[in-house]
Amino acid sequence: MIAEVGHLALILAFVLALVQTVVLFWGAWRGDSAVMAMGRAAALLQLAFVALAFGCIAWGYASLDFSMLLVASHSNVDQPLAYRLAATWGSHEGSMVLWTLILALHGGALAVFGRSLRETFLARVMAVQGLLGAAFLGFSLFTSNPFQRLFPAPLQGAELNPLLQDPGLVTHPPLLYLGYVGFSTAFSFAIAALIEGRVDAAWARWVRPWVLAAWIALTLGISLGSHWAYYELGWGGWWFWDPVENASLMPWLLGTALLHSALVLEKRGALISWTLLLAILTFSLSLIGTFLVRSGVLTSVHAFAVDAARGSYVLAFTVLATGGGLALYAWRAPAMRTGALFGPVSKEAGITLNNLFLAAATATVFLGTFYPVFVDIMSDNAISVGPPYYNITFTPLILPLLLLVGFGPILHWKRDQWREVLGRLGWALALGALALVACLIAFGPGRVMAALGIGLGVWLIASSAVPLLRRWRLERRDWGTSGRLIRTTPLAIWAVALAHMGVGVTTVGVTAMSIFETNHVQRMAPGDTVQFAGRTITMDSLEPFVGPNYRADRAVFSVTGPLGAREMVSERRFYPNSQNQTTEAAIAGNVLGNLYISVGENDGIGHVTVRIWDHPFVGWIWGGAVLMALGGLVSLSDRRLRLGAPSRKMKETAA
Amino acid sequence: MRRLAFIAPVVVFLGIAVALFIGLGRDPKILPSMLIDKPLPAFDLPDARPGTVDRGLASTDFTGEPMLLNVFGSWCVSCRVEHPMLLRLSQEGVPVHGLNWKDPGDAGARWLADLGDPYSRIGYDPTGRTGIDLGVTGAPETFVIDKRGIVRYRHVGPITPDVWDETLAPLMARLRAEA
Numbered sequence: 001m002i003a004e005v006g007h008l009a010l011i012l013a014f015v016l017a018l019v020q021t022v023v024l025f026w027g028a029w030r031g032d033s034a035v036m037a038m039g040r041a042a043a044l045l046q047l048a049f050v051a052l053a054f055g056c057i058a059w060g061y062a063s064l065d066f067s068m069l070l071v072a073s074h075s076n077v078d079q080p081l082a083y084r085l086a087a088t089w090g091s092h093e094g095s096m097v098l099w100t101l102i103l104a105l106h107g108g109a110l111a112v113f114g115r116s117l118r119e120t121f122l123a124r125v126m127a128v129q130g131l132l133g134a135a136f137l138g139f140s141l142f143t144s145n146p147f148q149r150l151f152p153a154p155l156q157g158a159e160l161n162p163l164l165q166d167p168g169l170v171t172h173p174p175l176l177y178l179g180y181v182g183f184s185t186a187f188s189f190a191i192a193a194l195i196e197g198r199v200d201a202a203w204a205r206w207v208r209p210w211v212l213a214a215w216i217a218l219t220l221g222i223s224l225g226s227h228w229a230y231y232e233l234g235w236g237g238w239w240f241w242d243p244v245e246n247a248s249l250m251p252w253l254l255g256t257a258l259l260h261s262a263l264v265l266e267k268r269g270a271l272i273s274w275t276l277l278l279a280i281l282t283f284s285l286s287l288i289g290t291f292l293v294r295s296g297v298l299t300s301v302h303a304f305a306v307d308a309a310r311g312s313y314v315l316a317f318t319v320l321a322t323g324g325g326l327a328l329y330a331w332r333a334p335a336m337r338t339g340a341l342f343g344p345v346s347k348e349a350g351i352t353l354n355n356l357f358l359a360a361a362t363a364t365v366f367l368g369t370f371y372p373v374f375v376d377i378m379s380d381n382a383i384s385v386g387p388p389y390y391n392i393t394f395t396p397l398i399l400p401l402l403l404l405v406g407f408g409p410i411l412h413w414k415r416d417q418w419r420e421v422l423g424r425l426g427w428a429l430a431l432g433a434l435a436l437v438a439c440l441i442a443f444g445p446g447r448v449m450a451a452l453g454i455g456l457g458v459w460l461i462a463s464s465a466v467p468l469l470r471r472w473r474l475e476r477r478d479w480g481t482s483g484r485l486i487r488t489t490p491l492a493i494w495a496v497a498l499a500h501m502g503v504g505v506t507t508v509g510v511t512a513m514s515i516f517e518t519n520h521v522q523r524m525a526p527g528d529t530v531q532f533a534g535r536t537i538t539m540d541s542l543e544p545f546v547g548p549n550y551r552a553d554r555a556v557f558s559v560t561g562p563l564g565a566r567e568m569v570s571e572r573r574f575y576p577n578s579q580n581q582t583t584e585a586a587i588a589g590n591v592l593g594n595l596y597i598s599v600g601e602n603d604g605i606g607h608v609t610v611r612i613w614d615h616p617f618v619g620w621i622w623g624g625a626v627l628m629a630l631g632g633l634v635s636l637s638d639r640r641l642r643l644g645a646p647s648r649k650m651k652e653t654a655a
Numbered sequence: 656m657r658r659l660a661f662i663a664p665v666v667v668f669l670g671i672a673v674a675l676f677i678g679l680g681r682d683p684k685i686l687p688s689m690l691i692d693k694p695l696p697a698f699d700l701p702d703a704r705p706g707t708v709d710r711g712l713a714s715t716d717f718t719g720e721p722m723l724l725n726v727f728g729s730w731c732v733s734c735r736v737e738h739p740m741l742l743r744l745s746q747e748g749v750p751v752h753g754l755n756w757k758d759p760g761d762a763g764a765r766w767l768a769d770l771g772d773p774y775s776r777i778g779y780d781p782t783g784r785t786g787i788d789l790g791v792t793g794a795p796e797t798f799v800i801d802k803r804g805i806v807r808y809r810h811v812g813p814i815t816p817d818v819w820d821e822t823l824a825p826l827m828a829r830l831r832a833e834a
Contacts, residue, residue: 583769598769
């Protein structure tokens with residue numbers, strides 16, 4: 001019964017999304033306020049019905065209704081409730097409904113909070129959103145219905161892949177979707193602007209918070225996914241250049257570019273058509289990203305084209321959305337106002353360069369991800385693309401970009417002088433160069449890349465503090481004034497400093513992990529001791545352990561090192577329902593790095609293979625991402641204040 | 656001229672879309688390998704496992720009975736999903752050889768020590784060179800080789816119980832019955 005209610009709700013939501021599109025386009029064309037209000041009501045109703053459908057799926061999992069095919073194939077009686085609920089979006093069908101739910105939430109938020117936008121413009125934005133919603137709901141209904149019944153109902157279900165039964169993976173997909181869907185709002189804004197043929201600073205001011213929110217969610221989502229892979233896959237890798245990861249990295253890279261170009265558009269009215277193009281392409285990559293993994297949360301290299309019906313639908317949708325958007329762009333964008341001019345050394349120029357590097361980096365990742373498909377078509381050779389490709393294409397593009405990041409925030413708008421710029425950054429440049437030279441000497445000539453990476457990291461962290469320090473004028477030793485300046489520092493400046501510092505922190509982490517990781521493998525029995533990376537590691541016990549839906553070998557280690565002693569527990573689990581094995585690694589970490597222990601196969605006579613890694617600065621990789629997201633959040637909170645405040649107040653602060 | 660810059664994105668995109676559409680039609684799961692009904696390309700690889708003698712893999716090892724050649728890597732999540740199935744097959748006496756593809760150092764050996772080792776012979780292919788000769792597009796991938804060393808079938812993606820029961824097991828039985 002619940003499943004049928006959910007199915008009906010999904011159908012109604014689909015119809016409402018279509019109504020929303022037609023009514024809002026019609027209302028905007030006729031300029032009829034009453035009709036447009038009806039369209040907004042449709043968006044809210046659609047939200048209610050999608051939420052109901054989502055709730056029905058969750059209810060099916062909670063009540064273990066195995067007559068629902070989806071529930072029977074992704075959960076069983078032994079699975080803890082939290083992971084049964086997480087299975088709501090752990091499967092392909094459920095995750096599509098989650099996507100639609102987030103999309104509908106965005107639509108609802110626009111309907112409620114978007115009133116200060118021009119009414120016809122809001123109507124067109126929401127009409128495009130409705131069309132996207134209808135496309136996704138149609139995808140759910142026609143190709144991946146989550147409410148399929150199973151008859152006769154089994155007594156016990158299959159299991160969600162144990163690798164996915166983890167708190168990290170419970171929050172990872174919703175965050176990614178929040179990011180992808182946020183970019184859909186930017187897309188709708190861009191399409192509406194192209195239809196109206198009008199883009200101004202107000203447009204950018206409206207788009208930026210959506211892009212920012214999406215970018216924050218995507219940043220956190222990607223780093224959560226990477227962290228999950230690190231502790232769950234049992235060998236301490238954190239990035240694999242897998243198509244699935246690339247799928248989330250591409251919209252992130254282009255979204256970062258969009259974030260910066262929208263800033264130029266808002267402040268200076270330049271880069272208009274470029275920003276529109278980025279908005280269209282970022283969403284397009286999000287679409288491709290969703291569907292690269294659409295067969296579930298995680299699949300392999302071969303995720304593309306797992307199911308021909310779904311693949312065709314998705315491709316048709318992607319082509320219509322992107323192709324339609326780009327065609328509209330080709331038709332309408334040339335007639336738009338061209339932006340204000342700026343000098344070759346200026347913040348605008350810096351951001352343009354940033355955009356070019358990010359776009360090129362996105363293109364290399366795109367090429368690496370889809371090259372196998374293209375080559376397969378051109379010739380009969382099948383090939384695959386791995387990390388070496390990215391090392392020689394992606395890294396050379398990212399290094400100069402990282403160097404540039406430090407300059408961006410202190411460049412003046414319109415026109416600036418090289419000599420003055422270097423003067424403003426003097427000590428940060430010196431610090432970076434010093435770090436580079438010190439590392440070159442310390443690491444030796446064979447590790448130039450390591451020195452370069454650490455030097456860049458130091459430069460990024462130092463230069464991110466420059467705008468703050470320049471503002472605070474600490475060198476005058478007038479603490480009263482400095483204190484006041486610190487308190488009155490606009491949130492926007494804090495935001496940039498935090499985000500760029502995060503880039504530096506991640507750079508240090510990635511460099512250290514790529515070059516200084518060490519490991520050791522040994523067969524151990526209780527009582528055995530091993531010396532590794534300045535620590536003494538003793539296996540205290542090795543015992544069987546029984547969990548709710550798994551059995552495990554549990555090894556307890558005591559580790560003594562320079563920072564005192566501690567106990568570490570590593571498990572090797574076996575999930576009988578799905579015949580899967582997983583490793584729960586023991587990880588002891590601090591700011592300087594992690595010790596990572598994973599136990600392997602038991603030989604039956606009391607020995608297990610133990611693998612121990614030293615991961616220097618690995619936490620910085622995700623710490624930096626958290627800083628970036630925090631910078632985004634600070635910026636977002638600042639924006640909300642400004643959006644809420646009437647313009648008179650803004651003039652006062654400016655004066 | 657300026658107009659061209661605005662038209663370029665849609666044109667490029669349509670090109671990509673056409674390519675993807677053809678790619679979709681050529682579903683890698685049903686795309687027959689160019690090696691089908693041809694002998695295996697020649698290779699002679701050392702073992703990926705330390706301390707074993709004469710258990711490396713050469714193309715000449717595929718004689719006498721039909722065998723499976725499974726391409727795997729410790730970095731590959733789907734291989735991990737497939738692994739219990741391979742263990743089951745080797746316990747049931749199905750001859751399975753492995754190609755340890757693009758694994759750094761002893762990562763593959765450690766992975767096997769960790770999860771169990773279903774392979775009678777393993778060829779170590781860190782550079783992916785042999786993988787290229789075989790036309791491997793990703794891991795896991797499994798080739799069915801008949802008793803004369805001829806490639807008869809290529810399966811892309813993990814061997815699930817369904818794939819085994821419906822496709823591979825009947826094929827192996829048929830190949831065993833061949834003269």
